[in-house]
Amino acid sequence: MPNYLLAKDLILQIIGEITVAGAKSMEFVGSTVKGLSASTMMTLCNMVIEAGGKNGVVSADEPTFKCLDDKTSKNFEPLHSRSNYLFIQEYKIDVSKLEPLVAKPHSPDSRALARECKGIKIDRAYIGSCTGGKMEDFLAAAKVFLASVRVPTFLVPATQKVQIGACMYQSGRKTCSQIFEEAGCEVPCLFVSTTNRNFHGRMGHKEGQMYLASPYTAAASALTGYDTDPRDFLP
Incomplete structure (x- = not known):
């Protein structure tokens, strides 16, 4: 993301797009999301409820495991294929065009x-x-x-x-x-x-x-x- 943006700007953009009643569950993917720290990803997932959703998900990766290393057990389950999921709607956002x-x-x-x-x-x-x-x-x-x-x-x-x-x-x-x-x-x-x-x-x-x-x-x-x-x- 541009250096003047934070995850809060991204989630406000999304909620403004889909409204406070626009989600059931949300998954965040893409190069921008992968570039966020695990705790910063929590800002996105935490506000899914403000869009009417029950949960927000980001695929776990090595930085995520490292963040959790001293906080939970090390028995992580492999992530299932996204091909098993049914998505109601997909949204693509060009963060380079976003403003605060x-x-x-x-x-x-x-x-x-x-x-x-x-x-x-x-x-x-x-x-x-x-x-x-x-x-x-x-x-x-x-x-x-x-x-x-x-x-x-x-x-x-x-x-x-x-x-x-x-x-x-x-x-x-x-x-x-x-x-x-x-x-x-x-x-x-x-x-x-x-x-x-x-x-x-x-x-x-x-x-x-x-x-x-x-x-x-x-x-x-x-x-x-x-x-x-x-x-x-x-x-």
Whole structure:
């Protein structure tokens, strides 16, 4: 994928295409998916439910096995042939043509380009949850936080291991935690958010307006106080 896109942009594109009632089950294939880390693939699979699906699948490979090596047993079963599966619909996406996306209130399928929402003022930013609280998400945000945030910004690691990693992993000459602290974020600890849903009342008052976005877009928006295309801050 282009360096200004993340898996969250890809899944928002897909849900915007098929709607929140468009799936029963989803499988993700292709060179772009194969280039993702195992934990990043989880962002795609995690949001299948927001498209109405019951499960999301990516074919396991060696990087997947390596990721699972210290987390589960080593008795992996071989993957069955895809020829046994019945697909209702196939979608092909050229990621080279995608731009950073958001999902406008109040549904994950209310897709829009981040640059089209640049005049919308936000009150808070939130980077965390199952879809946006992994180590890769915080490393992505650290690339953007090169100045002080203009709105309250909450960073919530998905696990204790991620929280520890933020204190150890470096982006440039500083750790992620140092970058976040200097930018004025709350570490760790509601509106642009990396969470998976933006339904009424999902993160506070039922009239709250929440935009879903990637960690890049959420971090860039935190710096400006408006929904912001992260390409304004990425090299």
